[in-house]
Amino acid sequence: MKQADLVIIGGGPAGLCAALSALKSGSNVLIIERNKDLGGQLRKQTHMFFGSEKQHASLRGIDIPEILLSQLKEYEDKVEILTDSTAVGLYEDGVITVLKKEEDYFKIKPKVTLVATGAFEKALAFPNNDLPGIYGAGAVQTLMNVHGVKPGNKVLMVGAGNIGLIVSYQLMQAGVEVKAILDAAPRIGGYLVHASKVRRMGVPILTSHTVKEAIGKNELEKAIVCQVDEKFMPIEGTEKEFDVDVMCISVGLTPLNELLAMRGCEMKYIPQLGGLVPLRDENYETTVENIFVAGDATGVEEASAAMVEGYLAGLCAAAKIGYKPENFEERRTDYMKQLKDLRSGPAGGHILSGIGQVLIGGKNV
Amino acid sequence: MFEKTGIPSKEMIMEKFPPIERINEGPVAVVECYQKIPCNPCQTACKFNAIIVGEDINNIPEFYPNKCTGCALCLSKCPGLSIIVVDGSKSKDRVEVRLPYEFLPLPEEGQIVKGLDREGEYITDVKVIKVLNPKSFDRTPIITIEVDRRFLYTIRNISVEA
Numbered sequence: 001m002k003q004a005d006l007v008i009i010g011g012g013p014a015g016l017c018a019a020l021s022a023l024k025s026g027s028n029v030l031i032i033e034r035n036k037d038l039g040g041q042l043r044k045q046t047h048m049f050f051g052s053e054k055q056h057a058s059l060r061g062i063d064i065p066e067i068l069l070s071q072l073k074e075y076e077d078k079v080e081i082l083t084d085s086t087a088v089g090l091y092e093d094g095v096i097t098v099l100k101k102e103e104d105y106f107k108i109k110p111k112v113t114l115v116a117t118g119a120f121e122k123a124l125a126f127p128n129n130d131l132p133g134i135y136g137a138g139a140v141q142t143l144m145n146v147h148g149v150k151p152g153n154k155v156l157m158v159g160a161g162n163i164g165l166i167v168s169y170q171l172m173q174a175g176v177e178v179k180a181i182l183d184a185a186p187r188i189g190g191y192l193v194h195a196s197k198v199r200r201m202g203v204p205i206l207t208s209h210t211v212k213e214a215i216g217k218n219e220l221e222k223a224i225v226c227q228v229d230e231k232f233m234p235i236e237g238t239e240k241e242f243d244v245d246v247m248c249i250s251v252g253l254t255p256l257n258e259l260l261a262m263r264g265c266e267m268k269y270i271p272q273l274g275g276l277v278p279l280r281d282e283n284y285e286t287t288v289e290n291i292f293v294a295g296d297a298t299g300v301e302e303a304s305a306a307m308v309e310g311y312l313a314g315l316c317a318a319a320k321i322g323y324k325p326e327n328f329e330e331r332r333t334d335y336m337k338q339l340k341d342l343r344s345g346p347a348g349g350h351i352l353s354g355i356g357q358v359l360i361g362g363k364n365v
Numbered sequence: 366m367f368e369k370t371g372i373p374s375k376e377m378i379m380e381k382f383p384p385i386e387r388i389n390e391g392p393v394a395v396v397e398c399y400q401k402i403p404c405n406p407c408q409t410a411c412k413f414n415a416i417i418v419g420e421d422i423n424n425i426p427e428f429y430p431n432k433c434t435g436c437a438l439c440l441s442k443c444p445g446l447s448i449i450v451v452d453g454s455k456s457k458d459r460v461e462v463r464l465p466y467e468f469l470p471l472p473e474e475g476q477i478v479k480g481l482d483r484e485g486e487y488i489t490d491v492k493v494i495k496v497l498n499p500k501s502f503d504r505t506p507i508i509t510i511e512v513d514r515r516f517l518y519t520i521r522n523i524s525v526e527a
Binding site: 047048049050051052053057058059060172173175186187188191192193194195196197198199200201202203205207304341342343344345346347348 | 367368369370371372373397398399400401402403404405406409410421422423442443444445446447467468469481482483484485486503504505521522
């Protein structure tokens with residue numbers, strides 16, 4: 001069986017930053033990544049990031065993996081990266097089972113494990129929601145921004161959160177027409193600068209609207225939408241029809257953390273964090289000793305916060321197995337302050353109220 | 366309404382514009398940031414301390430028009446593309462406006478393109494004066510357009526025919 005100091009499951013923004021942080025402290029690191037490349041969702045984000053300099057604000061997401069990977073290269077002899085590899089099990093004795101390319105199946109026994117598996121997209125129920133042409137926003141981004149393939153020609157975006165707004169903008173940059181953006185909520189959920197950006201391109205944003213049904217024989221041909229009342233119930237007679245060949249569903253994310261549940265970490269359903277999340281302490285250690293968590297797996301947030309959580313959790317996970325640098329407290333305080341800064345505005349209010357419910361010891365980070 | 370449509374009201378816009386006297390003196394930024402979000406690259410970009418976000422990065426940036434030189438470096442740094450530069454010093458009837466534009470094709474210098482307002486509605490034809498797209502702008506080109514002065518407060522975007 002393969003042995004390791006720190007195993008990080010997931011090589012997205014949180015996982016990569018956790019690896020860098022732990023390596024900086026002197027630990028060896030093994031990263032398990034399901035995809036062919038490291039970087040996770042960063043690879044699809046062609047827009048500039050918010051935040052401050054420390055979280056690479058103003059840079060485009062697609063350019064951040066390169067920066068992180070070049071830093072990772074400085075520790076070449078201390079880091080092992082398994083791509084095309086899925087962690088499929090996390091067992092009581094600490095063993096992780098890994099499936100590489102669906103042919104090689106093996107076990108790893110780390111001293112400490114950090115789960116940074118991210119999140120997955122929520123679906124929306126409506127008649128014919130399985131017609132070809134109806135995508136999740138992540139799939140549209142993968143097609144368009146990773147593979148350079150247009151998903152279609154006329155799009156109805158469902159969801160006016162940051163992802164819905166950003167992907168609408170990116171679709172227009174790719175020369176795809178966005179007919180409208182809808183959201184069942186009475187207000188735009190994403191940052192209003194993003195909303196203004198698509199609005200001044202002429203795209204209407206219809207709040208208090210939802211999809212009634214999709215129409216099409218072999219593929220999506222039309223979308224019927226309608227208004228909803230304050231209880232989110234459809235209002236009869238408000239139906240509108242859109243001639244579209246793509247519907248892009250962007251109605252939020254749910255933390256992806258079954259491995260933690262499997263391992264026996266205590267989980268709690270927290271709507272503000274997107275669903276079921278692990279209880280964890282200030283250092284991002286779960287209720288199971290030596291199992292840490294970071295990024296969207298611990299609650300859905302922005303990539304900037306995921307990166308800082310990664311740095312913090314990686315620092316603490318390495319310290320747990322003896323790699324505690326002299327400037328440990330200084331680094332820990334800095335990461336915590338960065339997280340506080342990112343969450344202290346009105347947009348971070350619901351995140352903080354969610355975190356308050358999962359934080360062991362109750363102190364807010 | 367802004368939170369339902371993404372379109373700021375006239376009052377909100379006017380509050381962000383420097384006084385007309387300042388605009389007539391020469392180029393100056395209009396920092397159209399209306400919402401408290403964790404973000405401060407505008408402050409980092411400004412070498413003249415004309416944009417201050419402060420200790421809490423969620424603050425709405427405070428803008429000091431008299432410190433602003435109209436250099437427009439902040440335009441391509443703002444992740445929200447919320448900053449433009451206006452200049453009323455060039456002519457009595459026209460103003461020059463610099464705005465970020467991340468679409469292809471880019472307009473040509475001298476080309477007449479459609480000027481759009483904050484709802485994406487056509488308001489007037491505008492002449493493209495300059496197209497800047499150096500590496501340091503990181504794929505956010507800055508377009509300078511010449512616009513009839515009547516549209517100073519409404520012009521916000523352009524549409525370029527392919």
